[in-house]
Amino acid sequence: MSDTAMAKKAASDIAASEIVETVPSALIVLDRNLNITSANRAFYQTFRTSAEETEGCHIYALGNRQWDIPALRTLLESVIPHRASVEGFEVEHVFPTIGRRTMLVNARKIFRPGDHDGSILLAIEDVSEERAARADSKRAWQLTQSIVDTIRDPLVVLEHDMTIVTASRAFLTMFGITEAETRGRRVAELGQHQWDVPALRHLMEKVLPENKPIESFEIEDDFPGLGRRVFNLNARKISQPGNHTHRMLLVFEDITDRKQRERDAQKLTNEISHRIKNNLQIVVGLIAYEAKWTAAPCVQGYTAMQARIAAIAQLYDLISQSSRGGTILVDAYLKEIARNMSASLLGNSSGIRIEVEAEALDIDPDRAVPFGLLVNELATNAVKHAFPQGQGRVVLRVARVDDAMELTVADDGVGIQEKDPAKIPETRGSDYVAIFVRQLGGTVVATPQEGTGTIIKIRLPLILASPNDVDRVAA
Amino acid sequence: MAVILIVEDDAFIRVIAEMMIEDWGYETLSASDVDEAMTLLRSSQKIDGLFTDIYLKAAVLGGCELAQQAIKLRPLLRVLYTTGNFVNDKMKSLFVEGTECLVKPYTQNQLKVSVEHMLAA
Secondary structure (H helix, E strand, C coil), rough: CCCHHHHHHHHHHHHHHHHHHHHHEEEEEEECCEEEECCCCHHHHHHHCCHHHHCCCCCCCCCCCCCHHHHHHHHHHHHHHHCCCCEEEEEEECCCCCCCCEEEEEEEEEECCCCCCEEEEEEEEHHHHHHHHHHHHHHHHHHHHHHHHHCCCCCEEEECEEEEEEEEEEHHHHHHCCHHHHHHCCCHHHCCCCCCCCHHHHHHHHHHHCCEEEEEEEEEEECCCCEEEEEEEEEEEEEEECCCCCCEEEEEEEHHHHHHHHHHHHHHHHHHHHHHHHHHHHHHHHHHHHCCCCCCHHHHHHHHHHHHHHHHHHHHHHHHCCCCCCCEEEHHHHHHHHHHHHHHCCCCCCCCEEEEEECCCCCCCHHHHHHHHHHHHHHHHHHHHHHCCCEEEEEEEEECCEEEEEEEEEECCCCCCCHHHHHHHHHHCCCCHHHHHCCCCCEEEECCCCCCCCCEEEECCCCCCHHHHHHHCCC | EEEEEEEEEHHHHHHHHHHHHHCCCCEEEEEEEHHHHHHHHHHCCCEEEEEEEECCEEEECCHHHHHHHHHHCCCCCEEEEECCCCCCCCHCCCCCCEEEECCCCCHHHHHHHHHHHHHHH
């Protein structure tokens, strides 16, 4: 070898050794007898040994024979002699010094000029943490899957692109499909495209980017093998700690039976309401028949009786339509009473108007009847006595005052000649007012009469909290 | 004087309605179901207004179907519905355009206002 060639080789050896020292993988070089000729710093650090203990030592004898591993023997004695290189050979072993380790070994035969026997370069990468993490992830996934499978409601987990990652056993059973048929497909593509609903798609697209869950989206359709079904869909974003990818959990709640029970109950309520109102119509008809043959002064009494019956009848519609657990919105109830009174007492051409100004307060059905009759009585009396000229305005007002509900019936008519304001309601006609006020546990508020007209105020216990309060409690 | 066809399956309610309407000077015809009403509507009998219950015997929305058929036979016929049920959107969608529904129980004054309104429409 010339001086120049020797200098080049020396420079090349230095560069190679520098590279070897900086490579993060543990490297060792073995001679043909499997004695270690050299190792790098990463090897010494990973396996807690030194150059003195290592170099010249037989690989199997190294570190109290901890490298005498059957898998490594297979690699070195059976694989390497027949192949120039081996990559990704996995060796798992419990080392006395560093515990259980999983290593990926790459082996390559290297020959230097003049060295016909050659050496073996082993690059050993410690993949223990990666493998442990993968095993943890697999266990976590199996746990998740087993939990998912025990949930009775069918559910699917969706990727960001809305394709299915996994479907629960309940989902597969209910819709008669296999896991392979669901994975990677969109929910909208399943079955006969029953879930391909634009409104649902629109909501689903917002779950992940806007973290906006879907609550109770109802779909009713015919499903093969299931018949007509109603499903409630709920979806929300799910995240794994330390993982930036998000997925969507979509749960299908079969509410067919519940829906049917609701429909049956609604049908029954309507049926009962229909029968009651038909029977009340008969009562109103009987009164009309009696009124026909009665002297004119008595007709007013019959007409008032018909209005009272109508006030009770209107409750059935409001109760059957109530979505607030059977309670009734006072506002809606008063408007019905006003509308009915206008039609039955006043007619189209009357100059008397009945108006409603009510806060959003609820009333329970048990007290709604005396409440409605009380309003009816006061308003009827106002219509009867306040407007001899046939012109005027009656206002039915309900407001929350402290912890009470205050009913006001005010008119701009001729007023009443009564010195004691507390006695005004009694002066204004029937005993019924006192009876209904007592029944409702209320009191008449003495209201000084100013200007023209009459104002009657009745303070009633706040039967139920206002809808806003109910919402707050529920929240 | 205008002729009103009253269709109501409850005999007592029908008779009282006839009595009320006749008191105001109108003539009345009556039927208890869709078939009876259609027989009269197909005849040459003068009929200005149809006052029909919606729930007629077994036909839950019989009055709605009757009015639809009636208006095809007599396009100028006026219609007024009545019902003991809550008037929901489904029911309203079946009403002949521009018509009203008088809910039960109705008084003679309410019926008078509604009948006048129907005939003036």
